[in-house]
Amino acid sequence: MSRSNFSNAVVSFLAPLPSILFYLYFVNHLQTNSGGASLSPLWSWCFHHPLLLANVLFFFNVNVLFWIIGHIQSSNWMIDLYWTVIPVMLVYYYATHPLAQFNLWRSKVVIMLTWVWSIRLTHNYFRRENWQWGAREDWRFTDMRRQYGRHWWWISFFAVYFSQQIFLIGICLPLYVVHSVDKPLNMWDFVAASVCLCGIVIAYFADTQLHDFVTTNSKLKQLGKPMVPNLDRGLWRYSRHPNYFGEQLWWWGLVVFAWNLGHGWTFVGALINSMCLAYVTVLVERRMLKQAYRAEAYRLYQKTTSACVPWIKSSVIAVKDKDT
Template sequence: MLKSVYKLLKYGFPCVLQLIDPYWTVAPVLIGHFYRLHSDKTSLDNARQSVCLGLLWIWSLRLTHSYLRREKWEIGAREDWRYADMRARYGKHWWWISFFAVYVVQHAMLVGISLPLYSVHASKQPWNALWDSVACAGCLLGIGVAAVADTQLHNFVTANEQRRAAGKLPVLLLNTGLWRYSRHPNYFGEQLWWWSLGVFAVNVGQPWALAGALFNSLCMVGVTNLTEARMLARPERAALFKEYQRRTSVWVPWFKSQEQE
């Protein structure tokens, strides 16, 4: 019995990792509706609850579309480079390391970032015209920034694929559009979305629900470092990217100072 469980984890878990991204795009919606179904029935007319669920659906549809477009409309067909690197680094031990470092952490993050939804659905406080509107605007702005950044990245990758197919050299660095002002504008958009969703929890007197957004941001620091290390690993792009690092904000889009130009 234990041997069967071991084999299932060792050989089945890599397949689960392939599906963690599409799973991530829908899990918060399921959690949000769970809280809605188990909320106090007398508070179901609360506008804040309906707005949060509506925003959650917009976020989910946006991220799902971005994932499917990136993967050429196939689910789990391509292995994430981070997991491939992990397997190469840790060899035969990679499956259990990734189980805790990726799978368990991902689920802790999903629960954490969904805490504002619990707070909202446990509250009977009416809509706050100022601060709930601010939270809503922040959520929409975060979704919009991430959508634009992902589209610009997708167009950049597609154009490079076409250049290679035509026998031309690819462009080594995306530094136009939002990527001119931030090295990771898509990450910034996601963080703005989750922190803005947390503001709804603050508005009902439960700031502790921001813990999930903080945990998510800390994890994104690690993801950002991995991504930039990969960019620097290619010799033909290393010097160009180092200059890009020097001149460009990491997350928050920011204008370059005059002396940097």
């Protein structure tokens, strides 16, 4: 392991400690004070406002601390890695908060699914980054860094970090609901779990197929051979972004859990995330079309293949006839 790789790994493990230690101290303090009978204003507020406390911890530990680390390293890579970790931290926070009330089996199912989702996404992150910690930041952040120049130092706080609080806290609201309502299991819990699991499986296979495609093209490029212009096999035959589709299924499956518990309003978080991902999809496709070797093939791919939801491929002949 290189020195930079090791240091980034250490930073990653140390970064969430302020929030973790603060919360553990709070819970321990609560237990030694008769369950909140004589709490100071600070601890009383933490006790009565679990959702607001999660936002405060996120603001200082992620928005501020990660932002400072990003400036020191001149790279905002760490937020991508913690997208795969923060939901796990949140689900345990909601489950262990003193005000939590929930059905034990529903909680176990949701926690287990969140772990499976996190492990899959974390594995995909490191596989994509050649098992390096912080080798590069998201290309969208790099593009914005060039675009905003000397103003990037403060714009990055909002564009990279504060926006993540809105997205992550929002889409994880069902995890809060699951641990705020004690209601017996029913058929809709099975439906929700099935949707979540289907999303995880689809995203895994789609990302694996994409990884194999990128790896093959990298080898062809090293050998000086023509690269394959487009991935249109497997799940990618039926959707231009099956990995995004699988990811969205996961989050909307969590919404079904919350809806079943009488809190359907939590769909707002998943909706905002879906709308943001739709915009990201547009950016990704524009980037594809800028690459000369694949532009023509990708335009045809756009005409014949569903943008997100897997669907039967359109006939190439029919598309050509329509164009003429």
